[in-house]
Amino acid sequence: MDGTFDTTPPNFKQVYLIHAQKFGQGLPVAFCLLPNKRGKTYTELIEQLKEKANTMGKQFKPKRIITDYEPTLLPVVG
Template sequence: MSKARRKNTPVIPSGVVFDIPEFYEQTLSCQRFLFMDLFMKCGQDRILVFSSDQQLQLLFDSEIIFMNSTFDITSANFKQVYLIHAHKFDQGLPVAFCLLPNKRGKTYFELFERL
């Protein structure tokens, strides 16, 4: 099974400068999914945010949001996976999936300023 998956999955890039295949930029219904692709410094410190328009609308309509991050599952190009959840139907629904280069305040400021 993993051999079949590797045939269809691109190789993990060795640096932060890479093209994202169109398949990963859109949902299966051809809606935008790559919300943000930002270099904070030329050729380094890249922020990627994946979220559909429906997920963003849930986020903006929610009075309560939850955020969490993990540092153990990221590729070498990023330092953390940062997740944003909107409160709806008495549960937290994932609405934004962020790959961040570091834990600096400036990075979080850029993320939330552009959201």
């Protein structure tokens, strides 16, 4: 998970990328535009990812999460 970008589109605070490890490579699987860096926003993002995975017959259950230090994200994914 990476949200380290200097510029975002207007009305957004963060561009967030989620990568998955497949075939020995990190592949981008989600590009997210977030309005802020609040814990509630991260919780909502994770819930939406779970719902989307469910509609695809999959489960969003990461085995490992690597992220930069974002204090409001850590409790959500920890």
